[in-house]
């Protein structure tokens with residue numbers, strides 16, 4: 001039987017913490033599907049297509065990693081692609097309660113799917129996408145947090161945002 005795992009998340013944008021969990025996770029299973037959630041209950045910087053494209057670029061050389069978007073319940077997505085495992089990353093202790101609650105809820109919804117959580121590597125403990133977006137928007141150095149192509153995408157996206165903010169500001173001033 002092939003063991004397929006799903007690594008779900010928002011990936012807005014993908015960073016080294018995600019990449020580390022995905023690479024370690026894919027070594028444990030036959031194949032890993034990175035599932036990019038379409039409409040989370042949080043505001044996003046990148047569109048679903050842009051987030052997926054960045055994840056795809058990150059894993060273009062990894063044979064057993066594929067990327068798919070989804071907009072249903074995570075366990076429904078797992079069932080639809082015959083995955084038996086939900087892969088998650090655990091950072092600081094504050095993640096634990098949230099992840100624990102989510103794993104139990106998912107278990108209740110789909111008892112045949114198990115959650116496997118990998119503890120983050122020490123250097124990524126405090127890394128999350130919100131920090132990446134904040135540092136980048138204040139023109140800080142994100143090179144230790146994300147690959148070059150993500151840095152480039154952030155620069156482009158944020159300069160577009162700044163330009164449209166400037167336009168609004170100027171139109172209000174005129």
Ligand code: ADP
Pocket residue numbers: 008009010011012016017018021087088089090091095119120121124125126127128129130
């Ligand atoms: P973020 O919290 O960075 O916005 P996502 O919602 O995209 O990330 O999270 C997707 C998955 O990646 C979750 O299981 C999350 O715990 C995990 N993850 C995010 N950042 C890290 C990190 N620095 N180390 C380990 N796992 C992480």
